[in-house]
Amino acid sequence: MANRDGSRDISIFRPRGTSMRGEVRVIRLVLAGWLISIIGFQVFVYLLEVNYSKLLLSEFTFFNLPIHFWLTGQLLPLWFIILCALFNFWMDRHAVKSLDGSLRFKLRGANREGEE
């Protein structure tokens, strides 16, 4: 499996096999959601601060909190929990499907053996 040049080594950028490809795809989606939300919210707050009055940030409130406090301090941790839960739901579903696949494979193999 492992060639001397390392061309078939495990790599997150070149996943191998159905299971790993699927897992890496969902990992990329979760990490994209994670990264965009963190940087996006801060750039948004920064642009509001730079381009508009600072007062806008204090007048813009949500749930009683200035918008940047709410987005960063309340929503982001909640969003991380949601991302983690979505990842787990996908992994659980994926694990069940993989198990189904392997069971079908084994049953087919067993039936064939029985026929022979």
Next chain:
Amino acid sequence: MSVSTVQLLPLAMVAGMFALFILSGLRTRSRQASDYGFSGGYTGRIGIGAAIASNWMSAASFMGLAGMFYLKGYYAMAFVVGWTGGYVLLLVLMASQIRRFGKYTAPDFVGFRYESATARTLVACISILITVIYSVAQFRGIALLVSWLFGIGYMPAVLIGAALVVFMVVISGTMGVARNQKLQYFVLIVAFILPLMLLNRKMGFFWLLPQFGYGAAITDLQQQFGFSWSDPFTTESLFHWLALCFTLMFGTAGLPHVLSRFYMVPGIRDARWGVVWGLFFIALIYWSAPAYGVLGRLVEARGGLPFTPDPASADMIVLSAVSNGGLPLWVVGLLAAGGMSAAFSTVAGLMLTGSASFSYDIYPRLIRPKASETDKVNASKGFFLLLAAVVMVLSLRPWGMIAEIAALAFALAGNTLFPAFLLGIWWGRANAPGVIAGMLSGVLITFLPFLLGGALPVVSNLLPATSSAFIGAPLVVVIMVVVSLLTAPPSENIRRFLAHEVHDCMEE
């Protein structure tokens, strides 16, 4: 909040809380055991989550974060995002894969994956260094609380605090006390949120959900006292905010005592869902901590107390907000007991893990190759005392606030262990020379601001001591990749293990 008398009621509450944890630990000891000092009872995914959160909650979370808000306003939000967002990295990139390796400590993992005793020893040394730095943060919290409880100065409080830590560990070890982490989390979260609800109520804000109620306090501070919390990037730049945030996230995914949680969970699915519950329990603290900082400022402003940017006062803002807010002494005592308990359990767990690293990974390999099991146990006990002494001395003159000292430990973990684990799991070509070169570079990058920061301001600007992993961790990954590609690949056995056992690539 300096006082010169012994606080009897809070002292009794601290003693009561410790007695509760010891008694509950004695009840659960027959059900669990561990040589590594981080055992915990697992009863379902919520139990795993509570154990993760209880393991995580330290003086930095309980006291330090509110202090950062009190002193630095919005900049402290980087701690909230960093210390919660790191769990996303941990879950998707590491939790289940680490479990599949079947190793029990960070040195075990690295030694096995990279097939190198040198890399293993290096990880053990780095883990001990992380332990020392992180423990200094806890000792500072303990000393500030002891100083308030006994009405004594900071320096004698450090000595008494260190003696109490050693005493507690010896007593717990002698009696075979196990940590009942579910109970501990429940008590700590009540001790943190109940006083906040009472303070919100007393000050006339929405108290049922104090995590939102403090918004009105921000408005009051601005309208009545001209203090603005609405200038997020005026004192600290966007770059520094992001650098701190990502450093804490990389560090969270690389801290040995956080990673150790996943080696011992019974099932992979339980490990994954445990992270979600753990993150929720941790978020409960972080949704609340900013409120203490804001309300502390408002209480002072209303009372006509001048604002002094003193780090020690800021680190005690959780207690002083409640005390100056006119709440009864038992409420302050509850917070003091929670803070002491969080700091004690963290520091005891860390130092026991550090001692185990020394006695299993360094002592028999570098100092006494033919050491018997008894020798190792004695070495572990001796090293624990040495660690306590070193941490105590460093705590006498701490180099920052609780959260800042903790952030340095996160930076070290983010620059060294995080890249080692990340590439170890996700790149089969990563090898021993690569990881050794990478981790040594990571150590250098972490301490570069201390070595060159004075002479070259650009170094401390790009690599701030608390935030160096933002640039450092990617740099270490590049170093690891280059060195790995220039040297011989790892053995076929470990590459096959990674493909088949860790990533389940059976069909190719």
